[in-house]
Amino acid sequence: MAQATDIQRRYGKTQRVDRWWIEPALFGGGLLAFVIYSTVSALILGNSWHFEAGPYLSPFFEPLIKPGWVPEWISPAVFILWAPLGFRTTCYYYRRTYYRSFFMSPPGCAVTEPAKSYSGESKFPFILQNAHRLFLYVALVFIPILWYGALKAFWLDGEGLGVGVGSLILTANAFLLMMYTLSCHSLRHLIGGGLDCFSCSNYTRTRRKAWDILSLANEHHKGWAWASLISVGLADLYVHLVANGVLTDLNTWSNF
Amino acid sequence: MPKAHLKVWRGDDSGQYVEYDVEYEEGMVVLDVVHRLQATQAGDLAIRWNCKAGKCGSCSAEINGKPKLQCMTRMGTFIDGETITIAPLKTFPIIRDLVTDVSWNYRVAETMPELKLSGPDASGHRRMQQIDIDREQEFRKCIECYICQDVCHVIRDHPENQGNFAGPRFFVQLANVAMHPLDQNPKSATVAHGFGLDYCNITKCCTDVCPEGIHITDNAIIPLKERRVDEYYDPIRAIGRKLFGKK
Ligand code: SF4
Ligand code: SF4
Ligand code: FES
Ligand code: FES
Numbered sequence: 001m002a003q004a005t006d007i008q009r010r011y012g013k014t015q016r017v018d019r020w021w022i023e024p025a026l027f028g029g030g031l032l033a034f035v036i037y038s039t040v041s042a043l044i045l046g047n048s049w050h051f052e053a054g055p056y057l058s059p060f061f062e063p064l065i066k067p068g069w070v071p072e073w074i075s076p077a078v079f080i081l082w083a084p085l086g087f088r089t090t091c092y093y094y095r096r097t098y099y100r101s102f103f104m105s106p107p108g109c110a111v112t113e114p115a116k117s118y119s120g121e122s123k124f125p126f127i128l129q130n131a132h133r134l135f136l137y138v139a140l141v142f143i144p145i146l147w148y149g150a151l152k153a154f155w156l157d158g159e160g161l162g163v164g165v166g167s168l169i170l171t172a173n174a175f176l177l178m179m180y181t182l183s184c185h186s187l188r189h190l191i192g193g194g195l196d197c198f199s200c201s202n203y204t205r206t207r208r209k210a211w212d213i214l215s216l217a218n219e220h221h222k223g224w225a226w227a228s229l230i231s232v233g234l235a236d237l238y239v240h241l242v243a244n245g246v247l248t249d250l251n252t253w254s255n256f
Numbered sequence: 257m258p259k260a261h262l263k264v265w266r267g268d269d270s271g272q273y274v275e276y277d278v279e280y281e282e283g284m285v286v287l288d289v290v291h292r293l294q295a296t297q298a299g300d301l302a303i304r305w306n307c308k309a310g311k312c313g314s315c316s317a318e319i320n321g322k323p324k325l326q327c328m329t330r331m332g333t334f335i336d337g338e339t340i341t342i343a344p345l346k347t348f349p350i351i352r353d354l355v356t357d358v359s360w361n362y363r364v365a366e367t368m369p370e371l372k373l374s375g376p377d378a379s380g381h382r383r384m385q386q387i388d389i390d391r392e393q394e395f396r397k398c399i400e401c402y403i404c405q406d407v408c409h410v411i412r413d414h415p416e417n418q419g420n421f422a423g424p425r426f427f428v429q430l431a432n433v434a435m436h437p438l439d440q441n442p443k444s445a446t447v448a449h450g451f452g453l454d455y456c457n458i459t460k461c462c463t464d465v466c467p468e469g470i471h472i473t474d475n476a477i478i479p480l481k482e483r484r485v486d487e488y489y490d491p492i493r494a495i496g497r498k499l500f501g502k503k
Contacts, residue, residue: 007413015321092478096457106461110318110322110323110346120454121456122452122455133490185478189482193482196434197437198387
């Protein structure tokens with residue numbers, strides 16, 4: 001304990017002269033904005049703000065689960081959102097970001113953190129971060145589901161095949177969400193990182209190749225994380241705006 | 257000749273900053289300027305250095321608050337006349353001026369598991385294939401400058417954790433053992449609780465400052481954390497081990 005206060009006594013909170021606080025402020029602000037938007041759009045407004053327009057369904061509701069016994073005020077998104085919420089909260093990249101921005105642990109590198117004691121991820125609740133792998137399994141199931149939603153967006157009942165701005169948005173969104181999942185650190189470990197010998201058999205050689213490819217994606221995990229977060233928010237907003245008559249979707253169909 | 261305005265920590269724990277103006281030439285690094293300061297104005301300034309080539313890991317210091325090698329920090333990165341603050345590594349006890357006592361790291365090094373290589377093959381050699389060791393070559397670049405240990409908030413802000421936490425430099429070393437194709441240590445040897453991998457919250461400051469550009473967090477710490485999950489926290493694997501015996 002003595003030494004931490006020593007550092008501050010001797011040198012103050014930090015001697016960095018660059019604007020180290022911009023990064024945590026920006027990324028923390030971005031995360032907060034998304035959390036607020038998605039809570040309002042998917043959970044609070046829920047059924048009272050239409051989320052389906054023609055062949056489009058907001059990705060927050062994909063796949064649509066709406067059993068009869070569920071009261072109208074409960075949003076069908078509750079059956080879906082726990083999965084991406086758990087996946088992203090325990091994601092190594094998002095952990096880094098919110099530990100820095102929200103917990104100030106640390107606020108910046110070589111900037112003294114405010115907390116008096118620290119046990120990192122060794123105790124409850126943060127030890128639960130180890131469940132990331134379980135959420136990954138669920139996220140992998142969501143990849144085909146989101147692609148199904150994207151493909152469905154090219155088919156209007158009664159008219160058949162066509163394409164609209166919404167179909168393109170939902171396809172881009174499915175791609176970005178897939179890339180976010182494929183660049184996951186846990187997946188990189190499971191696919192090959194956990195091996196110590198790659199040359200031992202054809203099977204392990206193949207896993208090494210897969211590991212090489214996933215490692216390329218993994219280097220940009222942060223990029224995929226933000227790109228997919230922004231795209232899923234925008235896709236949700238777009239479908240809502242079309243469904244509620246604020247925007248008209250440009251498309252090849254005649255009656256939508 | 258441009259002039260640098262230096263603010264250098266002088267003395268021990270109860271020392272203070274002393275300001276100096278030192279002339280320098282284009283192309284110099286901070287270490288050159290500190291040497292000139294030593295030669296012209298502060299003959300008793302204590303500083304540790306060796307190679308002036310970013311390879312010995314001795315000249316670590318905190319320059320304008322950022323842990324760096326003095327010999328790899330170019331004067332050209334500062335504006336003319338800017339005050340340059342040079343402090344010793346703040347996480348470790350000061351011996352004098354810019355020299356700190358980093359022996360805690362040596363004590364941690366003694367607790368590291370050693371490689372236990374499997375025996376030589378029939379021809380008397382231990383053979384490894386490139387694809388099995390290329391991942392580890394990154395870890396062998398470490399020059400033990402301890403800049404990552406210095407910046408890590410787990411011990412920098414909470415020195416009481418020094419007994420439970422090996423630190424990023426040693427996570428690199430553990431990863432090197434863990435992934436070695438010929439190593440015979442049990443899996444648990446490199447991810448044991450005592451090394452404090454769980455204390456790391458992957459905020460990546462060690463990676464940001466490593467002068468060798470080792471991806472400490474992505475390539476050493478996170479893979480080790482995943483191996484810890486294999487070992488202790490994956491219920492599906494635990495059931496598998498129960499049903500099919502230990503893998
Ligand atoms: S990533 Fe972990 S080991 Fe590296 S500085 Fe941050 S807390 Fe320390
Ligand atoms: S890992 Fe990098 S920062 Fe840490 S001691 Fe080695 S070279 Fe220095
Ligand atoms: S590490 Fe980010 S999704 Fe797994
Ligand atoms: S003097 Fe050797 S690393 Fe700087």
